[in-house]
Amino acid sequence: MTLATPRMVLPGERWQNWGRSESAHPLHVARPASVADVVEVVRFARERGLTVKPIGAGHSFTSIAATAGIQLDLAAVDGLIAVDGSLVTLGAGTNLRQVPALLRPHGLALSNMGDIDRQTIAGATSTGTHGTGGGFGGLATQVRAVTLVTADGAILHVSDTENPELLPAARLGLGALGVLVNVTIECVPAFLLRAVEKPEPFDAVIESWRHRVADTDHFEFYVWPHTDRVLSKYNTRLAIDEERHPVGRVAGWWEDRFISNHLFAAILNVGRAAPTLVPSINRLATRVSGHRSYTDVSHEVFVSPRTTRFREMEYAVPFDAVPQVLREIRALIDANSWNISFPIEVRAAAADDLWLSTASGRRTGYIAVHRYYREDPSEYFRAVEQIMIAHDGRPHWGKMHYRDAESLAATYPHHGDFVAVRDRLDPDRVFGNEYLERVLGS
Numbered sequence: 001m002t003l004a005t006p007r008m009v010l011p012g013e014r015w016q017n018w019g020r021s022e023s024a025h026p027l028h029v030a031r032p033a034s035v036a037d038v039v040e041v042v043r044f045a046r047e048r049g050l051t052v053k054p055i056g057a058g059h060s061f062t063s064i065a066a067t068a069g070i071q072l073d074l075a076a077v078d079g080l081i082a083v084d085g086s087l088v089t090l091g092a093g094t095n096l097r098q099v100p101a102l103l104r105p106h107g108l109a110l111s112n113m114g115d116i117d118r119q120t121i122a123g124a125t126s127t128g129t130h131g132t133g134g135g136f137g138g139l140a141t142q143v144r145a146v147t148l149v150t151a152d153g154a155i156l157h158v159s160d161t162e163n164p165e166l167l168p169a170a171r172l173g174l175g176a177l178g179v180l181v182n183v184t185i186e187c188v189p190a191f192l193l194r195a196v197e198k199p200e201p202f203d204a205v206i207e208s209w210r211h212r213v214a215d216t217d218h219f220e221f222y223v224w225p226h227t228d229r230v231l232s233k234y235n236t237r238l239a240i241d242e243e244r245h246p247v248g249r250v251a252g253w254w255e256d257r258f259i260s261n262h263l264f265a266a267i268l269n270v271g272r273a274a275p276t277l278v279p280s281i282n283r284l285a286t287r288v289s290g291h292r293s294y295t296d297v298s299h300e301v302f303v304s305p306r307t308t309r310f311r312e313m314e315y316a317v318p319f320d321a322v323p324q325v326l327r328e329i330r331a332l333i334d335a336n337s338w339n340i341s342f343p344i345e346v347r348a349a350a351a352d353d354l355w356l357s358t359a360s361g362r363r364t365g366y367i368a369v370h371r372y373y374r375e376d377p378s379e380y381f382r383a384v385e386q387i388m389i390a391h392d393g394r395p396h397w398g399k400m401h402y403r404d405a406e407s408l409a410a411t412y413p414h415h416g417d418f419v420a421v422r423d424r425l426d427p428d429r430v431f432g433n434e435y436l437e438r439v440l441g442s
């Protein structure tokens with residue numbers, strides 16, 4: 001008997017990602033409201049020979065979320081499912097910006113976060129989304145258990161007591177192993193962060209990179225190309241009952257919305273029209289980005305608005321290679337006389353044990369390059385990628401890169417183990433797409 005089209009499976013619409021680097025036209029879009037709906041869609045897809053691809057917030061710059069089959073939008077499979085001490089189970093479609101309000105009544109918070117909170121919990125963990133901090137891992141390192149709908153429509157629990165051999169793959173699974181329907185995260189008691197942001201000399205910061213990361217809970221800096229300055233950010237964890245000194249509403253709007261987004265967008269357009277002005281504009285930008293300090297609840301400090309669209313490539317390199325890689329990127333930009341308006345972002349993470357984590361098995365530094373979305377990034381990104389490869393770099397799964405399965409297998413000791421789990425859980429590639437074929441093989 002042929003299965004009827006489930007009521008939540010609708011005609012597809014053209015989709016594009018946030019960075020406008022990828023688009024797709026899925027045959028169908030499905031909006032399940034429950035785990036049973038997800039099972040129904042997967043069984044329907046299987047019977048019709050269609051692929052299924054869950055979509056989060058579309059914030060990956062790669063085509064990892066693209067599909068010509070059924071796009072599965074799990075926005076309605078969201079919210080708080082259970083709290084057990086510090087273990088919190090969330091629907092997979094929960095958006096990160098929903099999380100603070102869900103955790104507040106329980107006095108809990110996410111231990112670390114990246115720059116923004118637009119992503120879904122499943123999308124962010126599946127691609128290895130991370131923030132900074134030498135003693136902290138990315139979001140997926142906080143995952144303790146997941147529930148998946150697999151390619152045969154079965155429900156699979158993975159935790160350290162159920163199917164534990166799948167855990168190092170399923171915590172950061174690239175969307176290749178099944179549809180995550182819920183994710184259990186280890187949270188921490190709610191805390192404040194004291195932020196200090198200031199411009200500093202490039203040489204001084206990279207010479208003491210190791211110490212700065214060791215001495216600060218969450219240290220990161222932005223290198224302005226064509227200048228000898230960086231903007232450093234030092235975030236220190238404080239108890240929740242310490243005094244808060246939030247950025248005032250006007251100052252916050254001025255710095256985070258106006259200067260960092262609207263004025264920056266205007267500058268980028270000037271730079272596009274007259275690229276030779278970029279070095280002077282960057283020097284000016286290092287002068288206007290001032291010294292500021294504030295203390296607030298963690299998510300208010302970790303996260304900033306990003307309204308100016310861009311494309312990004314980010315590589316994880318061995319921690320101690322960061323200063324040398326940065327010197328080489330600056331030399332590359334100078335040698336090619338490129339006018340690069342976007343700062344280079346530099347962060348750190350502890351080693352972890354997830355098979356496809358960019359920090360798998362090694363202490364890591366992250367270096368991210370950006371270009372305005374109206375500019376072609378490929379010449380710059382491809383050249384930077386060669387520097388990263390020479391330093392055994394690993395690309396962020398959700399950010400642009402040009403690597404294939406063979407070259408990735410050389411830098412991930414567990415690449416083959418992950419592929420074996422994929423072969424076991426999805427032998428017919430119900431959850432496949434072109435990107436997964438490129439990075440994992442067919």
Ligand SMILES: Cc1cc2nc3c(=O)[nH]c(=O)nc-3n(C[C@H](O)[C@H](O)[C@H](O)COP(=O)(O)OP(=O)(O)OC[C@H]3O[C@@H](n4cnc5c(N)ncnc54)[C@H](O)[C@@H]3O)c2cc1C
Nearest residue numbers: 054056057058059060114115119120123129130175180398
């Ligand atoms: C402005 C901006 C800022 C960013 N800042 C950071 C940062 O600070 N740190 C960082 O590391 N990254 C950052 N990123 C990258 C971003 O966090 C990742 O690309 C992340 O994957 C996006 O999550 P999403 O919900 O948009 O997922 P999508 O891009 O929609 O999907 C990503 C992958 O997750 C899979 N997926 C989604 N839901 C499920 C599910 N339920 N089950 C199985 N698989 C699923 C998709 O199929 C796809 O393979 C940033 C991106 C942007 C655009």
